[in-house]
Amino acid sequence: MNRLQPSLWALAVLWWVLAGAAEPASWVIGLPAVCGAWLLRRRLNPFPARAVSLRGALRFAGQFLKLSILSGIGVVRMALHPRLPLRPGIVEYSMGVVSPVDRMVLAGTANLLPGTLTVDLRGDRLILHVLDLEAPVVQEVRAIEALVAGMHRPAIPELGRRST
Numbered sequence: 001m002n003r004l005q006p007s008l009w010a011l012a013v014l015w016w017v018l019a020g021a022a023e024p025a026s027w028v029i030g031l032p033a034v035c036g037a038w039l040l041r042r043r044l045n046p047f048p049a050r051a052v053s054l055r056g057a058l059r060f061a062g063q064f065l066k067l068s069i070l071s072g073i074g075v076v077r078m079a080l081h082p083r084l085p086l087r088p089g090i091v092e093y094s095m096g097v098v099s100p101v102d103r104m105v106l107a108g109t110a111n112l113l114p115g116t117l118t119v120d121l122r123g124d125r126l127i128l129h130v131l132d133l134e135a136p137v138v139q140e141v142r143a144i145e146a147l148v149a150g151m152h153r154p155a156i157p158e159l160g161r162r163s164t
Contacts (some may be wrong), residue, residue: 056150067112074114
């Protein structure tokens with residue numbers, strides 16, 4: 001039960017932020033909603049809760065924000081280029097993270113790379129459609145994977161060494 005309490009706190013903080021700290025009456029709806037979401041998460045999530053590294057989570061959040069901005073700029077630059085320098089294709093990436101949740105986070109975050117779209121997850125294989133096969137997609141996905149792995153203690157040592 002102790003390992004699930006952080007998620008209960010996280011849901012409560014999320015409600016507090018979304019409903020507004022100045023509205024104590026919102027907890028009439030918020031408390032049952034938070035408790036219900038927490039119980040539903042416990043029942044539906046088959047993966048055990050893992051310790052989260054605050055430093056790793058902040059590093060991931062910073063890179064996520066940076067990728068979001070750079071991806072938008074990169075796609076606009078590709079779209080407005082007079083010769084449309086596109087060399088589309090499929091890239092397969094072998095994932096080192098083993099948790100299904102981490103694999104889904106990696107697949108979702110890979111979509112933020114400019115001109116990259118996750119097509120499929122097949123076991124430990126991430127299938128990506130890219131607009132430019134000459135872009136360093138594999139290196140960028142590897143860096144994202146190291147960030148995803150770094151959000152948990154202990155991080156996967158081989159992934160941690162590959163990140164910069």
